[in-house]
Amino acid sequence: MIRIVVDTDPGVDDALALILALRSPRAQVMGIGTVAGNVEVESATENALKVLRLLGRAEVPVAQGCAAPLVEPFHGAHGVHGRDGLGDCGLPPSGLRPSAEHAADQLVRLAREWEGALVVVALGPLTNLATALLKDPRLPGRVRRVVAMAGAFGVSGNVTPAAEFNVWADPEAAERVFSAGWPLTLVGLDVTRQALLADEHLERLAGAPGPVPPFVQAIVQAPMAFAAARSGLRALALHDPLAMAIALDPTLASDAPELPVAVELRGAWTRGATLADRRSQPAERGLGPARAQVCLRADVPRFLAAFLETLAG
Ligand code: BDR
Ligand code: CA
Secondary structure (H helix, E strand, O other): OEEEEEEEOOOHHHHHHHHHHHHOOOEEEEEEEEOOOOOOHHHHHHHHHHHHHHHOOOOOOEEEOOOOOOOOOOOOOHHHHOOOOOOOOOOOOOOOOOOOOOHHHHHHHHHHHOOOOEEEEEOOOOHHHHHHHHHOOOHHHHOOEEEEEOOOOOOOOOOOOOEOHHHHHOHHHHHHHHOOOOOEEEEOHHHHOOOEEEHHHHHHHOOOOOOHHHHHHHHHHHHHHHHHHHHOOOEEEOHHHHHHHHHHOHHHEEEOOEEEEEEOOOOOOOOOEEEEOOOOOOOOOOOOOOEEEEOOEEOHHHHHHHHHHHHHO
């Protein structure tokens, strides 16, 4: 049984990742922290609470976190995820409240309570994690592992030609998280872009019982329409669900070497870009000391099959 804390900005794919975690027999979700990213932090909080209400899991604490990145203003990704972050499909309010704690304080507290045991799964901008590192500089030694949906190492970005959204949204926070010295796994666009939810999958879900299949059908419509308009492909990239699945089952990452990594904080066109030094002898003119396991390949068919099974209940 893995004890996890999820830091997230729901977000349609975040909501699907939460369902995966909350339904996993391998995981116990100890707490959820929310962060401004895809939507304002208040909407992210309400969306996490809506998922808990849907699954009848109101006992899982949700702590609201940072409302803006460390340095630059908040931008959001409303064009993809809808004004409300769950595809503007008219879901009723959760009727639930977050806890009084800040998400960074919740993370620091849980890491102390479960010293050495917690897996932190970060699915949004890394502002809360960076803030928690400031609050407790010994945090890296207290957690078992951090798995972050972050970066684009050998592929182009999704917000700019160079940068992936979660890193681009708060590059300074990402830089601190990358160099904190904890065991870090980065699940970036290199693999998540290959995990696509398409209409054929939704059709398979259609007859499944319970409240999850209609919820999924409703929330994915807006981002799928966005993708169709932008690229001609009507599909939802399962960025956060794949990162969550790899956190729960690391064998899904079929190629994940440990490499020196860095975040570009300057650059006229490359702010928020992520680099991994894949040279065989990276000592010469290399990156800084930060290292992470960088997912370059994943068993996407196995992930998709298990993911659809979980959604179908
Ligand atoms: C990441 O950005 C967000 O829009 C998604 O929720 C995911 O976490 C993908 O770049
Ligand atoms: Ca996200």
